[in-house]
Amino acid sequence: MTLPIAIVVAVLALAAGVLATLHTWRRTTFDNPLFYAVAVVELALLAVLVGGSVALARTDRDVDGVLFVSYLVTVVVIPPAAVVWGIAEKSRWGTGVVAVAMVTVAALVFRIHGIWEGTVV
Structure with a gap:
């Protein structure tokens, strides 16, 4: 995975995480x-899975x-799991789970990039 792809996917995930954080705050x-934002992240992750x-x-x-x-x-499994949890949990913390999941996705994308480049073992 190249660095530009990792950055784009991480920015998408963090943008969805910001939207989820706003939902939690409100x-x-x-x-x-929010579903569509996470779906865009999932499509990008599926492309990364195939490309990788x-x-x-x-x-x-x-x-x-x-x-x-x-x-x-x-x-690739994290966003759908977060969506299911976010929909099932009717309190404000359902969207909080999605926010945490999107930050986790962003971190894992950079971890994947590090594994590919050989800088992280």
Whole structure:
């Protein structure tokens, strides 16, 4: 994963996290705009999963494939889980879970980039 892709995906995740934080602060429940924001992040993560898997198959770098793919799969699972939890939890903390999940996604994207570059083991 290249640094520009990691930055774009992290910015998308943080933007969705800011929207979720605003929902939490206003004490509003999960709604369509927040769902769409998380859906955009999920689409970007699916593209990263496919692109990362293809890049791993084609590279001759010394990348720990199991670790790399496990991070790719994990980061794709987080947004849907947060959405389900956010919709199920009718208090303000349903959207708080989504905010925390989006910050986690942003951090994991940079971790994935570090694994790809070989700077994080």
